[in-house]
Amino acid sequence: MYDVLIVGGGLAGLINAIQLSKAGIKVGVIEKNEYPFHRVCGEYISNETLPFLQSIGFNPFSFGAVSIKRFWLTAPKGTELKMDLDLGGFGLSRYVLDEKLYELAVKNGADFYLKTTVQSIEKEGDIFICKTATTGDLYAKIVIQAHGKRSNLDKERRFFKQRSPYLGVKYHLKTDFPDDMIALHNFKDGYCGISRIEDGKYCLCYLTTRENLKTYGTIEAMEENVLKKNLFLKTILNQAEFLYESPKVINEISFSPKALIENDILMCGDSAGMIAPLCGNGMAMAIHSGKILSDLLIQHFDKQIDTHQLHQKYLQTWGRHFRFRLSLGRTVQQFFGNPLMTEMFVQFFKHNPFMAAQVVKQTHGKIF
Numbered sequence: 001m002y003d004v005l006i007v008g009g010g011l012a013g014l015i016n017a018i019q020l021s022k023a024g025i026k027v028g029v030i031e032k033n034e035y036p037f038h039r040v041c042g043e044y045i046s047n048e049t050l051p052f053l054q055s056i057g058f059n060p061f062s063f064g065a066v067s068i069k070r071f072w073l074t075a076p077k078g079t080e081l082k083m084d085l086d087l088g089g090f091g092l093s094r095y096v097l098d099e100k101l102y103e104l105a106v107k108n109g110a111d112f113y114l115k116t117t118v119q120s121i122e123k124e125g126d127i128f129i130c131k132t133a134t135t136g137d138l139y140a141k142i143v144i145q146a147h148g149k150r151s152n153l154d155k156e157r158r159f160f161k162q163r164s165p166y167l168g169v170k171y172h173l174k175t176d177f178p179d180d181m182i183a184l185h186n187f188k189d190g191y192c193g194i195s196r197i198e199d200g201k202y203c204l205c206y207l208t209t210r211e212n213l214k215t216y217g218t219i220e221a222m223e224e225n226v227l228k229k230n231l232f233l234k235t236i237l238n239q240a241e242f243l244y245e246s247p248k249v250i251n252e253i254s255f256s257p258k259a260l261i262e263n264d265i266l267m268c269g270d271s272a273g274m275i276a277p278l279c280g281n282g283m284a285m286a287i288h289s290g291k292i293l294s295d296l297l298i299q300h301f302d303k304q305i306d307t308h309q310l311h312q313k314y315l316q317t318w319g320r321h322f323r324f325r326l327s328l329g330r331t332v333q334q335f336f337g338n339p340l341m342t343e344m345f346v347q348f349f350k351h352n353p354f355m356a357a358q359v360v361k362q363t364h365g366k367i368f
């Protein structure tokens, strides 16, 4: 019997595991993969997370993270804008980041069930049962679903039934590009981020629509006919040394609203709501929501707040930090991908650097 079982060992799940196990709470994490593994993600992490990460004994720069301080935005036709980032961030692959956080959670005493998929979650009285095919049933007083943007466990949730048009593609590559810059190159129906990670490598990750892929049939043909219309992207895609045999791809990325608590199960990270990468830093939000939830759970196990108060406080605190950002993100996401609109945005920001700085500021949260 666990105090807390966490479904999903991504950033939200790992932060909960690290904090709760450190507080002496008996925690189990069920993760369908085995560390280390690659994920589709731009791998630029906002500096808002640094004080908290350092407070739990995690210094990303010890594992090769690279500081990123400048931003470069381009429109498909080549209009460009370069600016300094106010808060900035760092680049580190999820391959390294998640593995090192996992090691920290294990060191703190958390149990891990790897290569184990939760098939369903049931409740008998006050006890939750996580059903798995490989490990059998696991029992807990509290369950956190930190299973990311889309999972087999979402089948009954409302957003799952609406098809989402977005897909994400990621590569690791070696190329000639500034170390301290993140670029956002726009193309028809999508945008592509490039920034440094550890060991002299770069992460190139883009978001586009299923329709775009359907029109050209293959990723290669789509890149040739659409992404490379942006000459900055063309240069990178033509000259880079690609480090994977094939790209990592995910589809059905949904930015729709989701419930925060369902059947008394607490959602955390992307499973509670995902922000479009253009409009915010989902990793920082996953880490921050993990901190918020684990802080409240520690109070709950310390008998300072009961279950009702735990739920109310989580709803309030999560809403205060993320609800506005997520709804703004959903609105802005709709405008991008239209080459004319992107051109207008880049032109406008080029001539209004103060406004550009304010908008970029909105994509980064406050330091926590």
Ligand SMILES: Cc1cc2nc3c(=O)[nH]c(=O)nc-3n(C[C@H](O)[C@H](O)[C@H](O)COP(=O)(O)OP(=O)(O)OC[C@H]3O[C@@H](n4cnc5c(N)ncnc54)[C@H](O)[C@@H]3O)c2cc1C
Pocket: 007, 008, 009, 010, 011, 012, 013, 030, 031, 032, 033, 040, 041, 042, 043, 044, 045, 046, 116, 117, 118, 119, 146, 147, 148, 149, 150, 151, 152, 153, 167, 168, 169, 193, 205, 206, 207, 253, 268, 269, 270, 271, 274, 275, 277, 280, 281, 282, 283, 284, 286
């Ligand atoms: C194209 C793209 C680019 C992005 N770029 C950036 C970026 O540059 N910067 C940034 O800050 N954010 C970025 N994001 C967002 C970021 O990746 C997510 O917000 C973040 O990973 C969310 O963390 P999480 O812990 O909620 O979920 P995840 O990190 O997705 O972890 C969920 C875990 O749950 C596991 N799981 C799922 N179902 C089950 C199950 N049934 N049983 C057991 N395990 C299960 C999965 O294997 C996974 O390990 C990007 C997203 C996309 C799509």
